[in-house]
Amino acid sequence: METPYQPIAGTVERSIRVSEKERLFSVIPSDPTLLKYRPGQFYMVGLPGYGEAPISITSGPGEALIELCVRAVGNLTNALHSLRKGDKIWLRGPFGRGFDLEELEGKDLVFVAGGIGIVPMRSLLKAVLGRREKFGRLTLIYGSRSPDELLFSEEMDGWRAAGMDVKLTVDRAEPLWKGNVGVVTTLIPKVEVAQKNTVGVIIGPPVMYRFVILSLNAKGLGPEDIFVSLERRMKCGLGKCGHCQINSLYICQCGPVFRMSELKGMVEAI
């Protein structure tokens, strides 16, 4: 990349509606170096005339296409939803500090995702399942408001077959739903946790973090054993504008992935 401010064109190869509000895009970047990323990183995704927004990478490292899952909430994201095969999309990045898989090797991993938090989590899950033998017990707890808002549910049998225990929950019961009803924290007590060898990873809406952290604490996980990915308004994506700043940290550059122990004393972070 010549300058990190210069957007690079990508071509939409596929655009699939995956729920009422989300579309999954597969993008071929014109510069293949954009395919070198870690789970947890994001691109600033833009369209001329509509601006830019941070969007997490949901594909796994090493894949030939970049996958982005976008929830339509406003100006840019609604415009992105109108893109179809062959259309151009503009990317800067990958930005931010993602997950370091080597730090997680040898551990039992408990992934807790809420809502659209499954989007960046999927990249991490794919990376971990791609080297399954390097990790201990794997558990995913994923919750959404209703069954039709659960994303990637068609992939979950594959994740189970690859050796991950997948536990789903929804806030609102519906007649055909046979699974758990309640927030994600209702499932955490049911997870077997080997103290001193378990790491928790949390990605979801801000309201979820405090309660999930408390539940994981009750299982014996401390600030060194818990990773979170934080969302803040961003403009530049690379530590220049200050939009995403919390105390001395730029979330775009120092994060969005943090070990909880790095956020000690930062009340605003969670």
Ligand SMILES: Cc1cc2nc3c(=O)[nH]c(=O)nc-3n(C[C@H](O)[C@H](O)[C@H](O)COP(=O)(O)OP(=O)(O)OC[C@H]3O[C@@H](n4cnc5c(N)ncnc54)[C@H](O)[C@@H]3O)c2cc1C
């Ligand atoms: C690191 C990071 C990764 C993200 N990954 C994804 C992703 O993978 N998929 C996805 O769909 N979205 C993701 N988001 C959120 C996405 O960036 C915002 O939804 C987007 O900026 C909205 O832009 P817009 O122009 O469509 O909406 P706007 O027209 O700017 O705003 C529409 C509404 O959304 C609210 N809003 C705008 N930005 C944010 C924000 N950052 N957080 C909360 N509310 C916001 C506004 O207050 C307004 O109510 C991510 C955000 C961050 C910080």
Ligand code: FES
């Ligand atoms: S978005 Fe500009 S400093 Fe983080």
